[in-house]
Amino acid sequence: MLEIRNLTCSYDSGFAIRNINLTVEQGEIVGIIGPNGCGKTTLLRAITGILKPQQGSVLLEKQDMARMSARDIARKIAVVSQNSEPAFLSVEEFVLLGRIPHFRKYQFFESKEDREIALEAMTLTDSLRFKDHPVECISGGEQQLALFARALAQRPKLMLLDEPTAHLDITHQSGMLDLVRKFNRKFGLTVLLVLHDLNLAAEYCHRLVLLNEGSIRKVGTPDEVIDYKIIEEVFKTVVVVEKNPLSSKPFVMIVSEEMQEKSRTYKKALP
Amino acid sequence: MMQKRLVRNIIWLVVLCVISFGVGVIALCVGSGGIMLKDIPSILFSAGDSAAYSILIDIRLPRILLGFGVGGALSLAGVILQAMFRNPLVEPYTLGISGGAALGACLAIVLNLAALCGAWCLPVSGFLGACVVIMAVYFLAVRKHAMNTRDLLLAGVMISFICSSLVMLVMAVSRAEELHGIIFWIMGSLEEPDILLVRIALVVAVLSLAASYFFCLDLNALTLGEEEAAHLGVSVENTKRMLFLITCVATGFSVSVAGVIGFVGLVVPHVMRLSFGNDHRFLLVASWVGGGAFLVLCDTVARIIISPLELPVGVITGILGGGVFIYVVGRKPAMAGDR
Numbered sequence: 001m002l003e004i005r006n007l008t009c010s011y012d013s014g015f016a017i018r019n020i021n022l023t024v025e026q027g028e029i030v031g032i033i034g035p036n037g038c039g040k041t042t043l044l045r046a047i048t049g050i051l052k053p054q055q056g057s058v059l060l061e062k063q064d065m066a067r068m069s070a071r072d073i074a075r076k077i078a079v080v081s082q083n084s085e086p087a088f089l090s091v092e093e094f095v096l097l098g099r100i101p102h103f104r105k106y107q108f109f110e111s112k113e114d115r116e117i118a119l120e121a122m123t124l125t126d127s128l129r130f131k132d133h134p135v136e137c138i139s140g141g142e143q144q145l146a147l148f149a150r151a152l153a154q155r156p157k158l159m160l161l162d163e164p165t166a167h168l169d170i171t172h173q174s175g176m177l178d179l180v181r182k183f184n185r186k187f188g189l190t191v192l193l194v195l196h197d198l199n200l201a202a203e204y205c206h207r208l209v210l211l212n213e214g215s216i217r218k219v220g221t222p223d224e225v226i227d228y229k230i231i232e233e234v235f236k237t238v239v240v241v242e243k244n245p246l247s248s249k250p251f252v253m254i255v256s257e258e259m260q261e262k263s264r265t266y267k268k269a270l271p
Numbered sequence: 272m273m274q275k276r277l278v279r280n281i282i283w284l285v286v287l288c289v290i291s292f293g294v295g296v297i298a299l300c301v302g303s304g305g306i307m308l309k310d311i312p313s314i315l316f317s318a319g320d321s322a323a324y325s326i327l328i329d330i331r332l333p334r335i336l337l338g339f340g341v342g343g344a345l346s347l348a349g350v351i352l353q354a355m356f357r358n359p360l361v362e363p364y365t366l367g368i369s370g371g372a373a374l375g376a377c378l379a380i381v382l383n384l385a386a387l388c389g390a391w392c393l394p395v396s397g398f399l400g401a402c403v404v405i406m407a408v409y410f411l412a413v414r415k416h417a418m419n420t421r422d423l424l425l426a427g428v429m430i431s432f433i434c435s436s437l438v439m440l441v442m443a444v445s446r447a448e449e450l451h452g453i454i455f456w457i458m459g460s461l462e463e464p465d466i467l468l469v470r471i472a473l474v475v476a477v478l479s480l481a482a483s484y485f486f487c488l489d490l491n492a493l494t495l496g497e498e499e500a501a502h503l504g505v506s507v508e509n510t511k512r513m514l515f516l517i518t519c520v521a522t523g524f525s526v527s528v529a530g531v532i533g534f535v536g537l538v539v540p541h542v543m544r545l546s547f548g549n550d551h552r553f554l555l556v557a558s559w560v561g562g563g564a565f566l567v568l569c570d571t572v573a574r575i576i577i578s579p580l581e582l583p584v585g586v587i588t589g590i591l592g593g594g595v596f597i598y599v600v601g602r603k604p605a606m607a608g609d610r
Contacts, residue, residue: 074504
């Protein structure tokens with residue numbers, strides 16, 4: 001589905017991601033995790049083509065994306081990002097914008113089919129109930145649903161999500177990721193998402209990519225990646241990794257400084 | 272719901288066109304010529320050698336057409352730039368085009384170029400001035416093949432200031448009769464004796480509308496931000512470049528022919544947004560038609576209010592436009608591009 005070969009990209013400021021090699025198979029949910037500023041979002045921007053590769057290439061269905069037009073890419077990849085600016089549109093108009101890449105040449109108005117697809121996307125994401133509200137006036141969780149509905153209206157093969165659970169409470173966090181899982185199972189949607197929360201990432205993703213300082217530290221199943229040694233090394237934080245009793249997925253618990261001291265004195269006190 | 276909105280927008284657009292036509296007819300009928308309203312049809316359909324016919328067709332009609340062309344072009348440029356910069360305070364003159372044109376015309380007056388090339392001297396030199404400024408702004412804002420809209424805005428504003436200072440410098444050293452010419456040109460007027468210039472301005476305005484309409488969906492996507500637009504398959508750099516070119520051509524021609532008529536490009540797009548929302552498929556056409564009608568209306572008021580003398584049309588656009596703007600915005604808080 002998506003193949004990243006030896007990719008290197010950089011910003012003017014000097015920050016770069018280096019030698020990224022990653023393959024995402026059809027029907028997978030792959031999570032990108034890592035500390036702040038490790039290049040997670042940069043990697044997403046390189047995949048969408050907003051950041052041009054300096055070396056290496058990104059292949060989408062065996063086609064080099066550097067040779068695809070922005071429009072062709074948008075027909076296959078939808079992006080749910082956090083930097084949408086207020087546009088004073090109703091949710092329905094906002095979702096319909098997702099159909100733009102599929103408009104024919106010189107088509108300026110959406111067809112009946114476009115409206116139906118947008119309606120379906122809103123129904124499936126449960127955003128139909130606030131379709132006439134302005135996007136700026138709905139809650140953060142609802143905005144996230146509207147964004148997801150717009151991405152679905154693009155009918156993408158691959159969906160990229162940049163921290164879809166940021167600023168959401170646990171109800172909406174799990175709701176959002178359950179939705180992602182549902183579309184993955186039902187329609188075989190391939191998903192690549194950046195997540196801050198290691199536990200959510202371990203719970204919902206088939207595979208994880210751990211980035212550190214612009215390059216890949218480890219790729220593998222949640223069990224392989226969420227290992228306390230690796231996590232402590234990359235995040236420079238003391239953690240305990242346990243298993244979720246129901247899903248038996250790894251679960252990361254942080255250990256506060258106070259607690260560390262306590263356990264040290266406790267160890268010392270031992271004979 | 273979506274269809275309802277489409278139908279509503281189409282109805283609004285038709286209403287707007289009817290109003291504009293009405294404004295055009297009124298502008299044709301009123302004036303200092305003392306022609307009676309009831310006589311107008313018979314004058315228009317009679318053979319064209321009476322004095323009244325010549326007032327209508329040779330004096331008032333070109334002025335109305337120029338008003339529609341200039342007003343349409345300016346307000347179209349305004350709506351495009353506001354969407355492109357996602358900034359409600361941008362207007363066509365923000366990029367320094369008016370400053371450049373004013374400087375060009377000003378130099379032409381002072382250097383007495385009119386003696387060399389006749390009536391076309393002012394429009395041509397104004398246009399050249401505008402071109403020089405646009406190129407300077409463009410090259411200041413383009414880095415690594417990407418056009419940074421923030422730099423574009425900054426460069427435009429700064430070059431505007433430089434140009435207006437230079438204009439003041441020229442004015443300070445020029446003679447009284449030249450000063451009068453310069454001030455008159457800067458204030459702007461729809462009086463244009465050369466019918467060919469009127470035609471050019473009108474054709475440019477229509478062509479800019481047609482060209483920009485191909486980007487209406489891209490503009491809709493751009494209201495979400497450049498990166499989001501790129502995610503929706505808009506090739507942002509090309510689009511920005513083309514839209515920049517279109518707005519510059521539209522504004523440059525308008526300013527060269529009619530001088531610096533302010534406020535149309537700022538106010539009309541905002542008022543149109545209140546009824547059409549941020550959907551540029553309607554907004555572009557509506558602003559174009561509305562801008563034309565607004566300018567023709569203002570010009571008519573300017574012609575008759577202290578008749579037989581004439582006020583500069585910029586005075587009326589400012590007072591009328593500003594008043595309407597404050598009233599309308601005061602009622603509805605949400606402004607496009609506002610953060």
